[in-house]
Amino acid sequence: MKKFLFAFVFLGGLGELKAQEKPVFFTGIFPELSLTKRINTLHKINFKVENQEVIFDNREGENLQFTHYRTDLMLFFDRNVRPGMSVALGVFHRFQEDEDANRIIQQLAVLQRMRNLRINHRFRTDQTFTRNEALEFRFRYRFSLEIPLEGAEVDPGELYVVISDEPIFSSQAGEFEIENRLVLSLGKLINKQQKLEWAVDYRTDGFVQEGFRTRLWAKISYYYNF
């Protein structure tokens, strides 16, 4: 936990060094819908929609706006390897202002169950195809810590907190880049099928190449399992 906070402060600090040229900052809302269908004891399918709408952008003056930034559609096929460990393959389509993007994703997720915490490690590699752009390769690792707020376990009707951090390493046309995503969520396990999470998602990128920027999203996520 301390290490991860340190890493965040350190990465944040790196950003500060470059921040003299007025870094790009924008913020907005980020609703997200995730549907997971269990096919059998081993397999499940996840469909996810994310939508990002910008409300304030420091390149466009003081005025508030409501501007579509991205809509992402994702479909994952997940296979359980062991209890708490699964591999998944995903396809992704992004609607955005310029050319839309397509991506394929490979994932390994490992869940550690402690007496009253759950820690998840998610490793992903992905390849993004965008017309008129070079193929982009990324490696990402997300560390998530789930803390029950009422008792030792999250039971239906109870609140929990998830803290996660995800560094993303990318390479496109020989250029290397790092992005970091720090998310603090308050969740409610509505019942065994449904969860609702309210989160602050803080993204920083442009650490290596020109153009350090920060993006801050107010996220609302709904999860349904059936």
Add this chain to the structure above:
Amino acid sequence: MVHYPIKKIIPILFFSIGIFYASLAQEKIEKESGIKASQVPAPAKEWLEDAFENLKKPKWYLEISQLGRSYEAKFQFQDHYYSVEFDSLGNIQDVEIELEQAEVSPEVWSAIQSYFDSTYEQVKVEKIQRQLSGSASALEDYFDEDEREGIVIRYELVFQGKNDIWELWEGLFDAQGILLSRLKVQIRANDNLIF
């Protein structure tokens, strides 16, 4: 960027508020929640103080199930993690102590191991608990005087077992390591952590 009027935000807000209120219509549930020591029946606290001298503040939980209410104290004592369960009136029910495999006697472990060998291709043990039950005085004597009379010992193991596929199990074994019952364990959905 495509500009939308600010009014577009309103349907999205209503959408999320709607989901939230729909969620309040919940089903009847079993749950445990953390409580303060002052909310625990006096006999439970007294039993714990008598059986475990110099015990620092345990964490208390209230469990509500179809069988009714029960109270549970969880704490670390002499390098072991304990869960002590009391009924709704604060009468002691059982004590569970987390163990390492090496702390289980070799005869008992070999019986458990032979169950594993005969039932699964591969096994990975995640947690071992020694479960002690008996009358309030017998259990108290067990902890403060190491007196074993009137105590029923069982072992509760959480393990991954593989035949065609890996599954998670909770098995209850008697004092000799013979399986009494087993139950398949479902891990609570972690879609929010993996997708």
